[in-house]
Amino acid sequence: EILSFKPRRAGFAATGSPTNINVGRTMRNSHGRRIALRRPKQEELDAVAEQLAILEAEPQSAAPARQRIAALREELERLERRRKRIAYVDPVDIRFNRFDAQPVPNANAVMFCLMDVSGSMGEREKDLAKRFFVLLHLFLKRRYDRTEIVFIRHTHEAQEVDEETFFYNTQSGGTVVSTALEEMHRIIAQRYPSNEWNIYAAQASDGDNFVTDSERCIGLMDGQIMRLCQYFAYVEIIDERESHIFGSTDNGTSLWRAYSVVNQRWPNFQMSRIANAADIYPVFRQLFARQPVLQKSA
Known part of the structure; x- marks a missing residue:
């Protein structure tokens, strides 16, 4: 900071x-x-x-x-x-x-945590996603004093929740990933103007989504979200048996393919996959390593 x-x-x-x-x-x-x-x-x-x-x-x-x-x-x-x-x-x-130098934050920062809790996310997938966000939460709280964290859960609809609900309450339903991005954009417009806040986001999902909605996600990311964000990280939870197939390829779910398009267009977007608990820390370090200074797109 x-x-x-x-x-x-x-x-x-x-x-x-x-x-x-x-x-x-x-x-x-x-x-x-x-x-x-x-x-x-x-x-x-x-x-x-x-x-x-x-x-x-x-x-x-x-x-x-x-x-x-x-x-x-x-x-x-x-x-x-x-x-x-x-x-x-x-x-x-x-x-x-006489004037004394008073330290002030150079910029306010907010981190959006977006997690898929739909029916396609089994207990293993939800557990890995929560472990990733726990690590992110601890990192932010210990590293930064003035960073706000916004928790968003989604199935076929999304809502902002508190920390307790985000990590411990159970929920299930269909999957519409774009609802989480829309909720994030709504909250930014209401509380976090991009000219006053540095905006970061991390999203975890199993990648299951309707093809049409994945295309809508591309439109939301290109047209709204990535223009406001300093950095956006996407983590996809995959089956351990598929890790040797999808671990090093661009093939995969419809959401992964959609975000691959976003990844090619925006240097402040990163994505990775997690297959088991041992992958969480290496992926976390990869996604949140020191990045070069990036300017927000107009």
């Missing part, structure tokens, strides 16, 4: 960039310092200068008048010297806005 940092106001500092000067706090310090040091105000200088001008305009015959003029001149000079010594704004007055 990559973190970025944004500046957050954290009080004031005596040093900093000129662009971060806090004028209000600086002038407040300046005013307090001038009061404490009794810096002469401009009004005081103007009053002395006014008195001096009046006396100088009068006839200077009397000695007391000349002494008063001399005293006023001396006072005016003293006030001016004091004003120069006590600056209006001194470097000690200046305060800068």
